[in-house]
Amino acid sequence: MDFIDLAVPAVRLLVPYTPGKPISELKREMGLSSIVKLASNENPLGPSPRALAAIQGLIQDLHLYPDGSGFGLKSAISARCGVDPGSITLGNGSNDVLDIVARTFLGTGVSAVFSEHAFEVYSIVTQAVGARSLIAKAHDGSHGPRYGHDLDAFRAAIQDDTRVVFIANPNNPTGTFLKRFELASFLSDVPRHILIVIDEAYFEYVEDPDYPNALDWLSEYPNLVVSRTFSKAYGLAGLRVGYALSHPDVAALMNRVRQPFNVNSLALMAAEAALGDEAHLENTVTLNRLGLKTVSEVLIGRGFEVISSVGNFVTFDLGIPAAPIYLSLLQAGVIVRPIANYGLPNHLRVSLGTPDENQLFLEALDQVMPR
Numbered sequence: 001m002d003f004i005d006l007a008v009p010a011v012r013l014l015v016p017y018t019p020g021k022p023i024s025e026l027k028r029e030m031g032l033s034s035i036v037k038l039a040s041n042e043n044p045l046g047p048s049p050r051a052l053a054a055i056q057g058l059i060q061d062l063h064l065y066p067d068g069s070g071f072g073l074k075s076a077i078s079a080r081c082g083v084d085p086g087s088i089t090l091g092n093g094s095n096d097v098l099d100i101v102a103r104t105f106l107g108t109g110v111s112a113v114f115s116e117h118a119f120e121v122y123s124i125v126t127q128a129v130g131a132r133s134l135i136a137k138a139h140d141g142s143h144g145p146r147y148g149h150d151l152d153a154f155r156a157a158i159q160d161d162t163r164v165v166f167i168a169n170p171n172n173p174t175g176t177f178l179k180r181f182e183l184a185s186f187l188s189d190v191p192r193h194i195l196i197v198i199d200e201a202y203f204e205y206v207e208d209p210d211y212p213n214a215l216d217w218l219s220e221y222p223n224l225v226v227s228r229t230f231s232k233a234y235g236l237a238g239l240r241v242g243y244a245l246s247h248p249d250v251a252a253l254m255n256r257v258r259q260p261f262n263v264n265s266l267a268l269m270a271a272e273a274a275l276g277d278e279a280h281l282e283n284t285v286t287l288n289r290l291g292l293k294t295v296s297e298v299l300i301g302r303g304f305e306v307i308s309s310v311g312n313f314v315t316f317d318l319g320i321p322a323a324p325i326y327l328s329l330l331q332a333g334v335i336v337r338p339i340a341n342y343g344l345p346n347h348l349r350v351s352l353g354t355p356d357e358n359q360l361f362l363e364a365l366d367q368v369m370p371r
């Protein structure tokens with residue numbers, strides 16, 4: 001029996017998400033003992049000590065279901081973001097939130113718009129529910145940062161059947177961002193029956209004064225959904241927790257679709273504690289600021305074309321196919337991210353680590369590049 005014939009049509013064509021290579025896998029494959037992973041935009045400082053302390057006492061309660069309403073975490077997010085708890089949808093990572101958006105508002109006969117080189121999950125969740133993906137060409141460099149989202153192309157891509165627009169701000173894997181005035185005019189132009197999802201997975205890292213906080217627009221635009229995560233600056237990627245903020249009516253619909261216990265009890269507790277650890281967040285952002293500057297400058301100094309990034313990663317053009325360089329770096333014990341699946345076969349994305357990790361990456365790259 002060919003099971004592919006049993007899958008629904010949309011799933012037959014689905015291409016699975018390609019994650020960064022786990023450290024354990026590379027250890028197994030190459031017998032290496034020391035490995036630097038700069039492949040998944042994780043926090044090099046680890047989780048907040050407060051988050052770790054908060055979950056210690058919970059281990060013996062693992063036989064109990066988590067609080068399906070996420071009361072404690074929602075209260076903390078509500079206080080922190082100045083939104084009503086009824087505006088919050090919790091997710092098993094923000095990818096879950098994106099999936100919930102798709103299952104709530106997309107399906108066969110409708111479409112979603114997102115950018116070329118945009119985060120891979122938008123196309124997966126769109127296609128999985130049978131909706132059409134409409135791709136807006138990225139900037140070619142003449143009217144905005146090359147490879148970045150082009151909102152005029154978004155405007156042109158929107159069709160009568162479009163129900164959702166996905167915008168990553170900043171975008172992964174490019175690290176480019178949209179400025180306040182650009183997004184503000186886009187929000188006012190788009191018809192109100194189209195949901196605009198602004199994915200702010202790297203919000204905490206961005207320090208450019210022109211970078212908008214999309215929450216400022218929530219009260220004005222009931223069709224706006226803002227998603228955030230504890231996986232990046234908050235250092236809790238392994239626990240899987242993220243959230244969406246939206247109009248309460250939109251949140252109510254998404255909470256109908258949401259699995260009743262999608263966020264586990266450890267994640268709920270850790271995220272709540274992490275939200276209160278301002279010092280850890282500040283250290284994280286400070287370390288990243290230095291790493292972003294150093295790594296970008298060294299790469300530029302070596303003649304690579306670097307996409308200017310505001311995130312915790314840098315994407316650069318090797319000028320030659322990236323796949324063999326990626327493999328040579330693996331052999332040297334450094335895991336970065338090839339992004340040919342994003343239409344960028346000559347680029348590599350490197351997450352910013354500790355100063356030592358960044359240095360090891362830069363040295364290894366120097367050794368593996370042909371001269």
Ligand SMILES: *Cc1c(COP(=O)(O)O)cnc(C)c1O
Nearest residue numbers: 093094095119172201229231242
């Ligand atoms: C990492 C990332 C996410 C977050 O994923 P989680 O499911 O929260 O771990 C969301 N959007 C973008 C653009 C990302 O890079």
